[in-house]
Amino acid sequence: MVAFTKGHGTGNDFVIIADPDGEIELSAEQVAALCDRHFGIGADGVLRVVRSAALPEGAAALAEEPAAEWFMDYRNADGSIAEMCGNGVRVFVHYLVRAGLATIEPGTTLPIGTRAGVRDVTSSANGYQVDLGRWRLSGDDPLAKARGLEVARPGLGIDVGNPHVVVALASEEELAGLELEYIPELDPTPAGGANVEFVVPGEPLVRDGIGHVTMRVFERGVGETLSCGTGVAATALAVRHWAGAAAPDNWRVDVPGGTLGVRMFPAEDGEHVALSGPAQLVYSGTVDLI
Ligand SMILES: N[C@H](CCC[C@H](N)C(=O)O)C(=O)O
Numbered sequence: 001m002v003a004f005t006k007g008h009g010t011g012n013d014f015v016i017i018a019d020p021d022g023e024i025e026l027s028a029e030q031v032a033a034l035c036d037r038h039f040g041i042g043a044d045g046v047l048r049v050v051r052s053a054a055l056p057e058g059a060a061a062l063a064e065e066p067a068a069e070w071f072m073d074y075r076n077a078d079g080s081i082a083e084m085c086g087n088g089v090r091v092f093v094h095y096l097v098r099a100g101l102a103t104i105e106p107g108t109t110l111p112i113g114t115r116a117g118v119r120d121v122t123s124s125a126n127g128y129q130v131d132l133g134r135w136r137l138s139g140d141d142p143l144a145k146a147r148g149l150e151v152a153r154p155g156l157g158i159d160v161g162n163p164h165v166v167v168a169l170a171s172e173e174e175l176a177g178l179e180l181e182y183i184p185e186l187d188p189t190p191a192g193g194a195n196v197e198f199v200v201p202g203e204p205l206v207r208d209g210i211g212h213v214t215m216r217v218f219e220r221g222v223g224e225t226l227s228c229g230t231g232v233a234a235t236a237l238a239v240r241h242w243a244g245a246a247a248p249d250n251w252r253v254d255v256p257g258g259t260l261g262v263r264m265f266p267a268e269d270g271e272h273v274a275l276s277g278p279a280q281l282v283y284s285g286t287v288d289l290i
Contacts (some may be wrong), residue, residue, distance in 0.1 A: 004034075005040065005284040007096060009087030009127075010277055011226030011257025012160025013289075016095050017072075022054030026289075028079025033290045035077035041287060044225050045085060046164045047092050048073035049101075052113045070096060071113035076221025084116035084161035086229020086275045090128040093121045094279035104128075116161030127278035132160045132233050135272040137241070140165065140190035146218075147179035148197070155186065155196070156241065158234035160273060161172065163194040163220070166238035168201070175200050175216055180224035193220045195228060197235045205243060211251040213239050226257030233273045236262035 002024060005016040008202055015034045017024060026048060029094030035043045052071040054207055061068035072092045074085040096102035096110075104110045109120045112130075120131045138157035145152040155165035165186060169175050184196045195217060201211030203222045215235050217228040236251035251262040260277040 001220075001286045001288055003284065004041065004287050006043070007095060007204065007280060008093040008257075008282065009090045009227065009229060009279045010255060010260060012228060013043045014045050014047045014088055014091055015041050016047045016049060016091065017100065018049045018099075020049065020051050020054070022050045026075065028075075030077040030289050031075040032077065034287065044219070044222050045088060047085070047088050047095075049092065049095060053075050055123050057115065057245040058113055061111075061118050062168045064111070066111050068111040068113035068118045070102065071127055072246070074114070074220070077223070078221045080104040080221040081115070082162050082221060084114050084119070084132070084230055086132060086160075086233060088229070089114065089119055089130050090229070090277060090279040090283075091123060095130055095281060097227045098219040098281055108157060110233055113162070124125045124276045126276055129276035130229075131272055131274045132230065133272055135160045135233070135237055135273045138190070141192065142186040142187055142188050142190065143182050144196060146184040146273065147182040148177045151172070156238045157190065157194070158237050158284050160230045160232050160233050160237070162229055163190055163192060164197060164234035165190070166197045166199060167240075168242065169198050170200075172200055172214065175214065178216060180216060180218050183223075184218050195220045195231050195234075197228070197231045197238075198246065199235045199239060201239055205239070208249055209248055209250065211236065211248045212244070212254075213251065217258065227255040227260065229260065229275050229277070231277050232260045233262050237264070237273060240264070246263070
């Protein structure tokens with residue numbers, strides 16, 4: 001039996017397993033069993049909470065300034081490993097704070113180790129803000145086909161530590177008509193796959209200097225989720241890219257599970273993108289690992 005806590009960020013839900021000394025080896029099958037919504041707890045992913053010192057890949061997280069004492073071992077619902085989870089890192093930090101394992105005061109930063117590198121988290125008015133780091137156009141711009149979409153649409157590849165393909169749709173009706181119980185088809189398929197976001201620009205796109213979009217997402221290794229933090233950031237970046245230089249650096253993104261904030265800002269190593277939003281813990285329990 002292992003102790004777990006269930007948490008979510010705008011409906012993107014996770015099984016949190018505290019393993020500070022890195023004693024629990026989670027297999028892909030065990031993760032898939034935990035995430036199964038009928039035979040397990042049910043979640044979009046697993047967050048294993050482990051001290052960086054207890055992990056081989058955690059060494060890099062300790063080498064940075066400031067060192068990241070904690071490492072987020074994120075897994076997708078199918079058991080696959082992904083580099084980064086934007087909603088997940090907010091839930092991860094919220095768990096650390098509520099469990100008394102870390103503190104985060106207004107104006108202070110808590111560095112968290114991830115497979116995409118150390119990510120800085122701060123408290124914010126709507127919960128937490130995570131600096132997802134430097135973003136880039138991935139160059140993987142496939143054609144996207146989806147059930148319920150009349151014609152294939154061009155996608156824009158965006159990397160925010162993990163891979164995304166963002167597809168612009170013409171209307172909320174088109175967005176609602178997508179049958180995302182079926183995996184979208186990307187042609188060509190990026191090596192390693194990608195999370196696929198479908199977006200409708202707000203009418204108007206910019207209100208009071210803030211960009212507004214609505215989106216849905218099919219997550220790599222999961223399926224359609226109510227929210228995907230890195231996907232929300234990638235979507236705002238893609239829409240701003242399409243809108244051109246006059247587009248704002250602050251965005252509000254509506255997802256089925258709620259609303260998240262995105263902000264682009266200059267940093268020493270290039271432009272960064274930050275994601276802000278809520279994090280909730282729902283319940284705790286114990287579970288038999290298969
Ligand atoms: N839900 C996560 C994204 C997980 C990405 C994962 N599905 C992948 O394979 O990259 C988020 O909030 O950013």
